[in-house]
Amino acid sequence: MKKLLLSSIAFVFLLSSCGSGTKGELVGAKGKKWYPEKPYGMELIPRGAFIMGKSEEDQAKLMNAPTKTVTVRSFYMDDTEITNSEYRQFVEWVKDSITRTKLAVLADELSIGPEEGGIGDYAFKDADTTKLSAYDKYMLENYVGMGDNFYEGRALNKDQELIWDISEYPDEYYTEIMVDSLYIPEEESYNGQRTFDVTKLKYKYSWMDIEAAARAKTGSRKDFIRQEELEIYPDTTVWIRDFEYSYNEPMHNDYFWHDAYSDYPVVGVSWAQARAFCNWRTKFKNDDQKSRGKQFVNQFRLPTEAEWEYAARGGIESGTYPWGGPYVISDTGCFMANFKPQRGDYAADEALYTVEAKSYEPNDFNLYNMAGNVSEWTNSSYDPASYDYVSTMNPNGGDRANERKVIRGGSWKDVAYFLQVSTRDYEYADSARSYIGFRTVQDYMGEEDSTQ
Template sequence: MKKLMQLALVAILLTACGKPKGELVGAGAKGSFHEANPYGMVYIKQGAFMMGINNQTTIFSVPDKQVKVSVSAFWMDETEVTNDEYKQFTNWVRDSIARLLLFQQAGMQEFVKPDRFGEIDEENPVLNWKTKIPWDSQEEDVLLALDQMRDYDGSIDPNVMHYRYEWINLDQAALPKNRFDAKRGCFGPDAECRVDTSWVEYFGDDHLRGEIKDSTIVRKLVQKSDLLANRIVNVYPDTIVWIRDFQFAYNEPLLSMYFNHPGYAHYPVVGVTWEQAEAFCHWRTELFNQNHEIRGQRYRLPTEAEWEYAARGGRKMALYPWGGNYVRDNQGCYLANFKPMRGSYTDDTGAVTMKVASFAPNDFGLFDMAGNVSEWTSDAFNPSSNKWIHDMNPSFQYTANAEDPAILKRKVIKGGSWKDVAYYLQCGTRTYEYQFEDRAYIGFRCVRSFMGE
């Protein structure tokens, strides 16, 4: 009994010691946070460097101004996103459409989850990913539901692969007129926001195939949800780029096999627009957050400054990612996959794209930061942007509205590709492509801002 009394007294004392007693002790976070290494990504430490081309520019081009900038730490994919990795995205979109069809048209409630009250939201159901899709079922209801997704040859029709996502339009939230008035407890009387919205105009009675329409609307800013924008993107890569981009060239084998054949699984995905790459980043973020108790920073495309800093590998004046001023090593071997000479694509052992990580990484451990495929960045392209960007985490962002002219939809691409000459492989070289265009020589990789200690 005496021991029990002693234990009870100790418990009371410990409990009393844990109470704040009117002092400021914080909200209850315990210890320090250490971010786990994201799979397949490399840590890029913070640093400063001279941004811009540090060699001669091409004839008649506008010379870039070199500026010294600082970049915060971030994570970056060690290779470009591969066909196999991007296929995980397209398979997810395919399976989500199939589950929705089986619920809505075949009445199979096992493909959705009820809410906490046991009710199912008919309009926006929560999909159940544990139930296996009966792709080979011969039941009439299942066949009728899933056949809507199929093309004439029985394969899944790429035209139905639509992905819808939402985001907060932060550039509109940051406008001076949209400042929240803390004194009044609301936004100002002139607060309004321009947001993008997408919808599909379906073809007749077909509720899977249709034309994606984009529009920009202006609405009064009353609450945070008014800043929500949405976009619908067809996510399947455009494999026809292998013929469209290269007239009078026989590339049909790549058209039919590059994205689908397992032999190309670890090659960089191409035929993907900037908008599709953005959709992939959003999906990857949601995939991570749904499987982790603590939400992480979002996956995104790198800014031009982040990309260039990472490409230099910590060598502040490096001309190429490997640190040297030449495209050959001491043995005369090429150090990247590009076009060494006129009409000669194969001297570097690759004719078109090659498997990722076919060449040595740079000092940060990143592969293929020069050659193989050019890479999308998040920055809008302006030849003079280096003259006014900030020197801390510089980024020239512009979210083009649906009605904007094409010139405002140019995005910076970096790194050069298998079809480019050595000049475009230099770390500081920049060029552009329109955000709605897909090419057989442009891919991408993701980054994620580092947080914690």
């Protein structure tokens, strides 16, 4: 009997070995084929080396950008600054999620399910336990409520359209959420308008501090997971606070939300909000990838200072501006960017404030407004001496304890010096300005296979 059992095991092993098709060779584990898509609205910046820093005269005598040859890997970069329209997509997504969560929580507290209609149409998906998979049932029974509140991890019902017309609210409970929880109080409204309370628009996410984890000698994975929660609506008051004794109320009132400015760069966004946008953009894309059974894409993020300068140069070695230089006026007499020319004649370049994100001529990497329009947040922290110690390969002064973050490119309110590709400037991470925006990058992982 024992011999028969051993023979059976050997036979099964032989069959499994023969059926694998490897013939006993080391062929590697077979995963999904990777067919990456070119990210929408981005340009590929090919890897390369360049001379980073001020090869031209340092007119400000700051001595914070000595020349240094560095190499950066390939990456994709947005061809324009993130626009109001694109950032509004983020805001609307958060608004949708916050609204659905409040509706679902109240429906749960009142024990109202989909079968009863009204607010029950917006109950958590697990409210109807008859439609749950074995996995969902297990997660509901063992893991839901493990976070800050009982509702952590419960799936929202996104199949039901939200109702914004007050004349069509389905019941009193739906009305209660909309009127009392999401809109500004009656005493704060005027001209008969009660607008959405933008302080309720908070985005919560987590990320892992890989650098800290890699350098730590002790500690578990959870010790390096960071939680972030912040308001994400742009600070529209920057148009007034940035300029004393100046009438800029129209920009405060209209710039972010009005369709007339949809294609203009978003401003009034802090460094932390820009990073939150990057996290959301990654999640938004990967949620779609998951629904289509495709592999996740790698993260969108802010560019390092070196990546930004390399991309801004457009492959022109030692150029002063993205178009080469050293002049800001073309041979036809037109200004090449949106800035503050001629000792303060803001309108001389045909723009008083910002212009559409896809204005003027792009550089040789097909990137628009890498000089002027709005300055741009980078991932790097500002240290005047950082060029002396950062690596020559993918350099990044990423000291998280340093709240001064590098901004690049100059803006509509800056003189030409700040438009130079090598000029360094900074702002504090929690600051928002009427002249600072951002664009995102994504690491390059290969071309899409067009034969598939």
